[in-house]
Amino acid sequence: MxxxxxxxxxxxxxxxxxxxxxxxxxxxxxxxxxxxxxxxxxxxxxxxxxxxxxxxxxxxxxxDIKRGNFSKEEEETIIKLHEILGNRWSAIASRLPGRTDNEIKNVWHTHLLKRLKQNGESKSQQHMPDCHLNDNKRSQSANSTIPSLSECKSIEYAQMSPQPTSSDHSSVTDTSATTSETINTGLIKVENIDSSEIYPVIDEDFWSEPEMVENSGTPSSNFLDDSQFPFPSLDTMEPAGCNGYGPKVDDNMGFWYNLFIKSGGIEELPVQYLQRYNYLADERI
DNA sequence: AAGCCCGACAACCGCATTTAC
DNA sequence: CGTAAATGCGGTTGTCGGGCT
Missing domain, CATH: 1.10.10.60 (Homeodomain-like)
Incomplete structure (x- = not known):
């Protein structure tokens, strides 16, 4: 080209x-x-x-650009969304009507990051896996030893899984830490969570990326789709509310976003759901 | 008053992805 | 289906203004 x-x-x-x-x-x-x-x-x-x-x-x-300082609510939303979306500025912007990805990016680097660091809560940036900080550029390096975004996802799934299913993950996973230490995957924050007690039991296939049914272009049945989750009906959720200028964010993304917001934020949303959200965000379903 | 420093933010760059042919 | 063009995205840089010495 x-x-x-x-x-x-x-x-x-x-x-x-x-x-x-x-x-x-x-x-x-x-x-x-x-x-x-x-x-x-x-x-x-x-x-x-x-x-x-x-x-x-x-x-x-x-x-429709909204000028002026960010409100407290907007800043909190950015922080929360950044925890689960990483540096996906356009995706974050699509949830803040009138705000641009560039603006949010600037605010993050000039205000929010400093504030979080001051509060000692800047884990999402400090421990952000390389795959999220600069996946594009890194992926161009054929000899890179740093995992790609999809590889990172595998690692994260392994870290989050109560019962790791693949020996491939063992080299990067210390599952014993899941319940005894603070873990930060870079995408979501997990603190002293025993997910098997608090949250619905998720079939181990959940942690795998969806296998595609041959020639169908759709995930096979062993990957949980939305209908298999114990979620409220989509009808009870607000519309996705894409402002039309951001990336292609469909209702599915809106559903997960709303689930996140309505759950009260990162601290209360089941880990598995956030992982699923991240998966959908990556795949831009 | 002049020079320096630094924060804020607009704009650019390079690459990935999507679209058109 | 392959290729080129168009568009989108995220990281980085450049510039400006305000505060400080």
Whole structure:
């Protein structure tokens, strides 16, 4: 795949946008929409690349952007979602109407991370597995010894499982710690949990990634789907509420998100559910 | 007043994924 | 089905403004 020349080489402008440029972009998008970012700057008369235009619109100019400081509630939501989603900023942003992934990312690094560290509760970042911090770049290294995201998931499943099922996991798993120590998987926080006592017993197949039925494209029956979980009906949940600008977040994701929120947050939600949520988030079902 | 430092945030870069042909 | 283009995403950088010395 041939990479498009950068803006500079094309003689296009970079750096901060002027009010005039903003106005041109706003007027154009309001009039014609933004079906093709690549062609937009040329048609609108902007000396910018399409990527720059898109970024400016998405992060600053679109009408539903909520400006100003984050409320306490928004910050708490970010912290909670970050615990289960990691640095999936767009997914977090999709749950905060009017906020952009860029904005949330900045707030996280400039405010929340410091606050958490001050409180001694920054486990989610400090112990974030490499696969979540920079999975994209790391996965490009063929010789990397660091596990990929999917490999990380296997490790996490093994760590969380009351009864590990695979000897493949034994090298990275100390299951005895599950009930006696504080464990942080990087995705969820587990403190002194004996899940077999508190939560519904989950079949060991739950901890496996779904096997695909040949030629069907759907998970086989030995992987628990939503209908097999003792959850309230989807009808009782609020809609997913995707703001339309974030990633493709469907009702399933909304269901898990709502389950998380309604449960009162990370401390009270059964571990298995969070793992399942993470699985769905990764797969973008 | 000048210089330096640092926090905040807008913007960019590079890669992955999705879409179109 | 393969390839190229378009788009999305997350990490990083650049710039600006305010506070401090």
């Amino acid at each position: 041939v990479r498009a020349p950068c803006c500079e080489k094309m003689g296009l402008k970079r750096g901060p946008w002027t009010p005039e440029e903003d106005q041109i972009l706003i007027s154009y998008v309001q009039k014609y929409g933004h079906s093709n970012w690549r062609a937009l700057p040329k048609q609108a008369g902007l000396q910018r690349c399409g990527k720059s235009c898109r970024l400016r619109w998405v992060n600053y100019l679109r009408p």
